Amino acid sequence: MAASPTDAEYHKRLIGADRCGPISYDALLLFGRVLMALIYVQSGFGKLLDIGAFTASLTGKGVPLAGFFGVVGPGVEFFGGLAVLFGLQTRYAAALIALFTVVATLISHRYWEFSDAARRAQEVHFSKNVCMFGGYLLLIGTGGGRFSIDQLLRKVR
16 A cells, blocks of 8 residues: 655645646647637637528527627627637637627527426536636636737737
8 A cells, every 4th residue: 555645745746736837828828729719610600601590590599689699699709719719809809709608608508498308408508608608707817828919919019
């Protein structure tokens, strides 16, 4: 049976892990931005290709001003996703996507209106969106990091 690490050994391990944080911070922000943005870019692009069908789905869900939001929503989703992906006006883009996520979640993933398997599926989508909202809140706080267009523009000024 292996002995448990002493408090001093445990503390040394934590210090070692903490040293990796600053080194990888910007790389992790880049990787996180890419992963968070891809679903929005892909989904928004698909909706932009068939705005009529997306608008009809909003109308079917009883969304007021479906014609307006049928155009604005896919644009926000696609172009906001691209802005996050590239780190352009990252905090603003993240705030816009966070707001979009809340609205889209309340329109499309109303799990409390379903039962059985459909309820569970919608609850999973709802929870996924809540997690993505949390990620975008973190991105609002951190900004795009060193590997972003925001950082390039700061250097030019």
